[in-house]
Amino acid sequence: MEPIAIIRSRTVVLPATNIDTDQIIPARFLTTTTRAGLGKHLFTDWRYAADGSERPEFALNAPAARGAQILVAGRNFGCGSSREHAPWALLDYGVRAVISTEIADIFRNNALKNGLLPVLVDEPTSAWLLEHPGIELTIDVAACTLSLPDGRKVGFPLEAFARYCLLNGIDELGYLLSHRTDIEAYERRA
Amino acid sequence: MPKTILQKVWERHEVVAETADTPAILFIDLHLVHEVTSPQAFAELAARGLGVRRRDLTLATMDHSTPTRTDQVFGGAPITIAAAANQVRELEKNCTRFGVELLNLQHADRGIVHVIGPELGLTQPGKTVVCGDSHTSTHGAMGALAFGIGTTEVGHVLATQCLLQRRPKTFAINVSGALRHGVTAKDLILAIIGRIGIAGGTGHVLEYRGEAIRALDMEARMTVCNMSIEAGARAGMIAPDETTYAYLQGRPRAPRGEAWERALADWKSLPTDPGASFDREVDFDASAIEPMITYGTHPGMVMPISGAVPERHGDAIYARALAYMGVEAGAPLKDKPVNVVFVGSCTNGRLSDLRDAARVLRGRHIASGVRMLIVPGSQQVKSAAEAEGLHRIFIDAGADWRESGCSMCIGMNGDTVARGEYSVSTSNRNFEGRQGAGARTLLASPLTAAACAVRGRVTDPRDLI
Numbered sequence: 326m327e328p329i330a331i332i333r334s335r336t337v338v339l340p341a342t343n344i345d346t347d348q349i350i351p352a353r354f355l356t357t358t359t360r361a362g363l364g365k366h367l368f369t370d371w372r373y374a375a376d377g378s379e380r381p382e383f384a385l386n387a388p389a390a391r392g393a394q395i396l397v398a399g400r401n402f403g404c405g406s407s408r409e410h411a412p413w414a415l416l417d418y419g420v421r422a423v424i425s426t427e428i429a430d431i432f433r434n435n436a437l438k439n440g441l442l443p444v445l446v447d448e449p450t451s452a453w454l455l456e457h458p459g460i461e462l463t464i465d466v467a468a469c470t471l472s473l474p475d476g477r478k479v480g481f482p483l484e485a486f487a488r489y490c491l492l493n494g495i496d497e498l499g500y501l502l503s504h505r506t507d508i509e510a511y512e513r514r515a
Numbered sequence: 516m517p518k519t520i521l522q523k524v525w526e527r528h529e530v531v532a533e534t535a536d537t538p539a540i541l542f543i544d545l546h547l548v549h550e551v552t553s554p555q556a557f558a559e560l561a562a563r564g565l566g567v568r569r570r571d572l573t574l575a576t577m578d579h580s581t582p583t584r585t586d587q588v589f590g591g592a593p594i595t596i597a598a599a600a601n602q603v604r605e606l607e608k609n610c611t612r613f614g615v616e617l618l619n620l621q622h623a624d625r626g627i628v629h630v631i632g633p634e635l636g637l638t639q640p641g642k643t644v645v646c647g648d649s650h651t652s653t654h655g656a657m658g659a660l661a662f663g664i665g666t667t668e669v670g671h672v673l674a675t676q677c678l679l680q681r682r683p684k685t686f687a688i689n690v691s692g693a694l695r696h697g698v699t700a701k702d703l704i705l706a707i708i709g710r711i712g713i714a715g716g717t718g719h720v721l722e723y724r725g726e727a728i729r730a731l732d733m734e735a736r737m738t739v740c741n742m743s744i745e746a747g748a749r750a751g752m753i754a755p756d757e758t759t760y761a762y763l764q765g766r767p768r769a770p771r772g773e774a775w776e777r778a779l780a781d782w783k784s785l786p787t788d789p790g791a792s793f794d795r796e797v798d799f800d801a802s803a804i805e806p807m808i809t810y811g812t813h814p815g816m817v818m819p820i821s822g823a824v825p826e827r828h829g830d831a832i833y834a835r836a837l838a839y840m841g842v843e844a845g846a847p848l849k850d851k852p853v854n855v856v857f858v859g860s861c862t863n864g865r866l867s868d869l870r871d872a873a874r875v876l877r878g879r880h881i882a883s884g885v886r887m888l889i890v891p892g893s894q895q896v897k898s899a900a901e902a903e904g905l906h907r908i909f910i911d912a913g914a915d916w917r918e919s920g921c922s923m924c925i926g927m928n929g930d931t932v933a934r935g936e937y938s939v940s941t942s943n944r945n946f947e948g949r950q951g952a953g954a955r956t957l958l959a960s961p962l963t964a965a966a967c968a969v970r971g972r973v974t975d976p977r978d979l980i
């Protein structure tokens with residue numbers, strides 16, 4: 326995992342609440358056996374009409390949204406299935422952070438393990454961000470702050486361990502493997 | 516200090532306790548693996564030169580992308596979707612390479628991962644159980660702490676038998692009273708989700724308690740715990756009791772003899788102590804619950820089957836969901852024509868669910884123009900159903916009787932609902948496109964689903980039983 330310290334980008338806004346992982350990537354694309362290349366299926370049924378053409382009204386298809394790395398979404402993003410294909414698809418598409426007032430537990434875990442930053446903000450901040458698509462934001466992982474274009478800084482919660490892993494590009498498997506003696510001791514007493 | 520069952524199970528499994536800076540290292544007693552969320556995890560192990568640490572605590576099966584047509588499962592007909600066939604082969608290769616026990620496509624014990632764990636007696640009270648699937652919450656019905664994980668975490672458990680976790684908060688769902696005629700565990704959990712909301716349990720483990728829960732048999736308890744994730748909770752638990760022990764005793768992989776006696780004594784110490792406190796509590800009266808059906812695009816958009824679709828003026832997101840579903844605010848769902856009926860899934864694919872469907876279908880025929888798929892949750896469920904002749908009732912009624920698998924719940928195996936069609940489904944998710952692009956899913960109990968199949972319209976099952 327690459328270390329992540331600062332994310333600076335325009336936002337793309339999906340105001341829908343409860344965006345579930347079946348929308349992020351429908352199950353018919355889960356037959357893959359690798360992590361790569363899932364970005365093309367991101368939000369497939371919202372991005373494309375049945376004939377395969379792009380739906381112009383969908384936010385990600387707007388010319389101004391191309392290349393945006395920060396997704397602002399309505400409450401309870403990522404609910405549903407545990408498919409890690411959801412953060413893989415977002416990352417492969419180019420999204421590096423998701424901002425919402427609430428992010429589902431399993432999605433949040435999966436996102437952090439892949440270097441996709443889940444950013445929880447309060448209602449007023451979320452409402453403001455949802456109403457101002459395309460603004461430039463700076464997310465500082467070390468300081469756990471979001472800088473708005475007017476210079477305001479909003480804090481967001483990020484557990485110390487997750488922050489440490491993101492900033493240093495550390496993957497948790499390495500950390501777990503380093504506790505081998507503890508695991509062996511547990512297995513002996515269990 | 517009185518403790519909850521979650522606290523007790525958690526503390527037993529701490530390899531390293533959590534601190535302000537670091538999560539706990541939690542030991543996992545049972546890791547269930549399937550074909551969809553494991554290939555990238557095995558690849559990671561291979562890339563790092565790691566093996567599977569505890570093969571004795573790991574069991575693989577295939578369920579999501581597997582076909583349910585008998586000719587494709589047993590007759591050698593090719594799996595329709597090439598990528599799905601590849602995924603099945605990949606799991607076979609990985610299990611051989613890493614020495615993991617696999618219940619393969621033709622195995623008599625194969626089935627949906629959350630059906631076979633309890634069925635084999637592998638899921639036991641007090642265990643930590645994980646699987647790369649969010650409906651792992653099902654296993655909490657046995658008094659286990661069971662939750663879904665992503666593929667990276669599947670890799671962690673394969674390599675170390677451990678996970679990094681923060682202890683979740685506790686949420687008591689107290690259910691008093693008794694379910695009325697025609698009302699099932701599915702209706703109960705849908706009513707609970709309708710009340711607490713689909714993010715109501717985020718960050719919490721639900722513990723279902725009270726006389727209505729005690730009165731449920733094990734399969735009904737699994738239906739309830741299965742949909743904990745639909746309330747945002749990674750896990751749901753029900754304390755073990757005599758019902759649990761009676762279910763487990765004699766199962767192929769449950770402890771036997773002296774080991775059984777020791778296990779039993781231990782399990783009896785698990786239930787939440789009197790006076791233990793929860794972070795949240797909500798009370799329900801089971802006797803006030805009616806047969807439920809969803810009308811929208813998430814499981815929280817649910818109502819009594821005799822009711823009307825709620826009105827929410829000025830809510831554009833809500834209006835969009837209703838437009839997708841082709842339903843109107845203020846209108847009833849009853850008598851709405853349906854195209855497809857699906858009975859199955861890890862929520863309602865067990866023998867008692869099939870018996871419920873048979874209760875309605877016996878001596879009746881499904882309405883013309885309706886397609887009904889009945890998919891047992893496992894091959895063992897299939898054999899048991901056939902032993903009591905349920906399949907004859909289904910086939911005589913005009914339903915399609917299949918081999919086990921996730922089938923039409925997830926629509927990634929060839930079993931799908933067409934664009935715009937209405938599907939009354941006993942599964943767990945009515946998200947847009949869940950059963951196929953553009954499909955419209957109405958979640959309900961097996962009784963309700965079967966009643967809808969008979970009438971070809973949304974039907975209150977109490978009209979037919």
